[in-house]
Amino acid sequence: MSAAAPQPEIVPDTEHRGLVARLPQPVRDLAQLARFDRPVGWWLLFWPCAWGVWLTGAGAQWALVGWLLVGAMAMRGAGCVYNDIVDADLDRQVARTASRPVASGRISKRTAWGWLLVLCFVGLVVLLQLRWQAQLVVLASLVLVAAYPFMKRLTWWPQAWLGLVFTWGVPVGWVALRSDRWEVLAALYAGAVLWCVGYDTIYALQDREDDALVGIRSSALRLGTRVRGGIGAFYAGAVALWALAFWLLRGDWVALLTLLPAALHLGWQVVTLDPDDRDNPLARFRANRWTGALVAAACFITANS
Numbered sequence: 001m002s003a004a005a006p007q008p009e010i011v012p013d014t015e016h017r018g019l020v021a022r023l024p025q026p027v028r029d030l031a032q033l034a035r036f037d038r039p040v041g042w043w044l045l046f047w048p049c050a051w052g053v054w055l056t057g058a059g060a061q062w063a064l065v066g067w068l069l070v071g072a073m074a075m076r077g078a079g080c081v082y083n084d085i086v087d088a089d090l091d092r093q094v095a096r097t098a099s100r101p102v103a104s105g106r107i108s109k110r111t112a113w114g115w116l117l118v119l120c121f122v123g124l125v126v127l128l129q130l131r132w133q134a135q136l137v138v139l140a141s142l143v144l145v146a147a148y149p150f151m152k153r154l155t156w157w158p159q160a161w162l163g164l165v166f167t168w169g170v171p172v173g174w175v176a177l178r179s180d181r182w183e184v185l186a187a188l189y190a191g192a193v194l195w196c197v198g199y200d201t202i203y204a205l206q207d208r209e210d211d212a213l214v215g216i217r218s219s220a221l222r223l224g225t226r227v228r229g230g231i232g233a234f235y236a237g238a239v240a241l242w243a244l245a246f247w248l249l250r251g252d253w254v255a256l257l258t259l260l261p262a263a264l265h266l267g268w269q270v271v272t273l274d275p276d277d278r279d280n281p282l283a284r285f286r287a288n289r290w291t292g293a294l295v296a297a298a299c300f301i302t303a304n305s
């Protein structure tokens with residue numbers, strides 16, 4: 001009789017890593033609640049902000065980009081805290097999320113609400129650095145953000161709603177500097193949304209079994225055996241829309257070549273994705289921080305050269 005195959009290790013989405021591991025336990029729990037130990041999240045939130053800034057053609061704008069980075073870190077943390085407060089009961093039933101500070105009981109919901117207010121205050125400081133038009137764009141996102149945790153109960157495509165929320169930095173960055181060429185902005189933002197749907201579908205592959213048991217809906221479950229093809233379609237649509245944005249801005253075929261590294265990187269993710277391996281999807285998901293950087297470079301080169 002052969003030995004039973006070893007079960008894959010469940011990797012929680014909050015871990016004691018880097019500087020977080022050196023913090024006192026109460027502070028560490030707050031840091032983990034905001035996912036400061038998982039920086040890929042705020043990179044994915046930040047890069048669309050940089051795209052919006054750099055495709056305007058206004059130059060590097062380092063001060064503005066720096067403020068948007070701080071805002072991405074704070075508001076990604078705030079979003080995670082809010083999500084964990086709303087989803088505490090569901091999180092307890094999923095192996096990867098059961099150890100989250102609120103779900104595990106290490107942090108009370110009252111404390112979590114207080115921490116949320118602190119992070120939102122940091123976001124407010126960043127908001128006040130923007131011109132009033134961009135401030136209105138930021139405030140318009142609040143309804144989308146508040147509704148997101150409930151989407152997994154209502155639709156098989158919560159990743160699409162996340163795409164609207166998590167790439168809102170595109171219009172924020174753009175409107176912070178200019179109020180025209182809306183067709184360029186629309187194409188860039190639509191591509192960013194499809195990119196987010198693709199990478200968050202990869203992320204959702206980790207939880208398919210638990211999600212099915214608990215009743216959580218996701219694009220990974222909806223696509224089933226066609227998940228790789230679906231992700232490929234989302235990524236292809238993203239690249240096509242980014243190319244459209246560049247074309248509308250410059251009408252120059254050479255400018256489209258700047259997107260080639262990002263397109264190849266996304267293609268590598270799809271080709272090497274193994275939906276049945278627990279570690280593989282997480283690695284492919286994290287690789288999108290580099291996709292964001294490649295698209296940012298393409299935006300800067302296209303609009304500023």
